Structure formats: structure tokens, C-alpha cells
Amino acid sequence: SQQGEEDPQALSIQEGENATMNCSYKTSINNLQWYRQNSGRGLVHLILIRSNEREKHSGRLRVTLDTSKKSSSLLITASRAADTASYFCATEPEVDDKIIFGKGTRLHILP
Amino acid sequence: NAGVTQTPKFQVLKTGQSMTLQCAQDMNHNSMYWYRQDPGMGLRLIYYSASEGTTDKGEVPNGYNVSRLNKREFSLRLESAAPSQTSVYFCAGEGARVGELFFGEGSRLTVL
Numbered sequence: 671s672q673q674g675e676e677d678p679q680a681l682s683i684q685e686g687e688n689a690t691m692n693c694s695y696k697t698s699i700n701n702l703q704w705y706r707q708n709s710g711r712g713l714v715h716l717i718l719i720r721s722n723e724r725e726k727h728s729g730r731l732r733v734t735l736d737t738s739k740k741s742s743s744l745l746i747t748a749s750r751a752a753d754t755a756s757y758f759c760a761t762e763p764e765v766d767d768k769i770i771f772g773k774g775t776r777l778h779i780l781p
Numbered sequence: 782n783a784g785v786t787q788t789p790k791f792q793v794l795k796t797g798q799s800m801t802l803q804c805a806q807d808m809n810h811n812s813m814y815w816y817r818q819d820p821g822m823g824l825r826l827i828y829y830s831a832s833e834g835t836t837d838k839g840e841v842p843n844g845y846n847v848s849r850l851n852k853r854e855f856s857l858r859l860e861s862a863a864p865s866q867t868s869v870y871f872c873a874g875e876g877a878r879v880g881e882l883f884f885g886e887g888s889r890l891t892v893l
Contacts, residue, residue, distance in 0.1 A: 676823075700879075700880070701879070701880045703880050703881070703882075705882075710887075711886060711887075712785075712871060712873075712884030712885055712886045712887055713824070713871070713873075713882070713884045714884070715881045715882060715883070718878070718880045718881060758823060758824065760882075762879070762880050766837075767812065767829075767831060768814075768826055768829045768837070768839060769814065769826070769875070769880065769882060770826060770840070771816070771823050771824035771825070771826075772823050773821065773822060773823035774823050
């Protein structure tokens with residue numbers, strides 16, 4: 671079974687609003703990453719947070735990690751039409767180095 | 782600097798045919814990955830290679846074989862294709878910063 675599960679599966683918001691996506695995982699991890707995928711393209715790495723970090727920022731992105739709850743959230747502030755994409759969390763479990771992905775959240779920014 | 786290059790981009794096979802998906806990287810990645818992406822399933826790991834000459838099974842390895850003969854190339858082979866293997870296949874390399882994957886553009890495979 672897959673390590674990560676994103677929530678919600680799909681999200682539609684107005685341009686300018688903030689978008690929040692959540693990820694839950696099952697086993698202890700070394701790090702957690704978020705990726706973005708535009709339709710028909712490969713995934714692009716957005717941000718990585720290590721297991722000993724609680725929050726990380728990159729531009730309009732804010733990621734939090736709660737290892738006690740085995741969960742993470744990705745916040746995109748001041749959303750733009752160009753943010754329309756699928757977003758995936760991925761984890762590197764402590765037990766091995768394989769990076770495992772969740773099922774993703776489809777984000778649609780309405781003009 | 783092309784990054785991670787996958788070939789072919791599109792392929793149609795008949796059930797029982799074999800084929801190899803090629804992946805090459807010019808970013809000096811040690812670790813390389815093959816994933817498949819199906820609607821509603823996200824990405825699932827097929828095989829993983831931590832370094833040249835080593836491979837390890839992922840979540841869904843059945844029906845596939847891989848080869849990592851050198852650092853640059855990691856190929857995925859379907860010996861006898863089945864309709865259930867219709868999918869988009871992605872190759873990725875892990876950058877110097879652990880946990881950061883660089884993806885190819887994908888190979889869209891249809892098995893009839």
C-alpha cells in the first residue's frame with residue numbers, strides 16, 4: 671500500500687485565495703517532499719522538509735511537518751492561475767531509501 | 782544539460798509483446814527510480830537503483846525487470862506486456878541533495 675495519502679483529492683479556489691493540502695503517511699521518515707505536476711508533464715520538486723524540522727518556507731510555499739501525527743501540510747499563498755496543477759507528497763522512510771508517493775491533490779485556481 | 786531523458790515518449794503494444802523503456806541522465810545521479818502513474822493512483826514505485834549495478838523492488842515490481850549497467854542509464858523491460866501495464870511511466874534521478882528527484886517527461890504506454 672502507498673505510504674502517503676493527500677487530502678483533499680481535488681480543490682478549487684478563487685485566484686488570490688490560499689490553498690492548503692494535507693498529507694498523511696504511515697511509517698517513520700527521514701524527510702518529506704512536495705512535488706508539482708502540470709498536466710501531461712513530469713513532476714517538479716518544490717520543497718523538502720526533514721524529520722527534525724517543523725516548518726519550512728519557499729516563496730509562496732509553506733510546509734509544516736508533524737511527525738507525532740505523521741502528517742504534513744502544504745500552503746500556497748495568494749494563489750495564481752498558473753498554480754493549477756496536481757500536487758504530490760513523497761516520503762523517504764527510515765527503513766530504506768526508496769521515495770514513495772501519495773495519490774496527489776488536483777488544484778484548480780479559478781480566475 | 783538534458784537532465785533525465787526517457788524514450789520512447791509513446792508506445793502501443795499488443796498483449797504478449799516485449800519492450801524496453803530507456804532512461805538516461807546526465808546529472809550524475811547515484812539513485813534512479815522507475816514509477817508508473819495511473820488515474821487516481823498517484824505514482825507507484827516499480828524499481829529502484831541506489832547505484833550502478835544494484836537494483837531493488839518497489840511497490841509494484843511484478844511483470845517488470847530493470848537493468849542499471851552504468852551510472853547514466855536505467856532501463857525498464859516488459860517481457861510479456863499485459864493490458865494492466867497500460868500506464869504512464871516516469872523515470873527519475875535523485876540529486877545531490879538527498880530526497881530531491883528530477884523526473885523525465887514520461888513514457889505513455891498502451892497495451893492492447
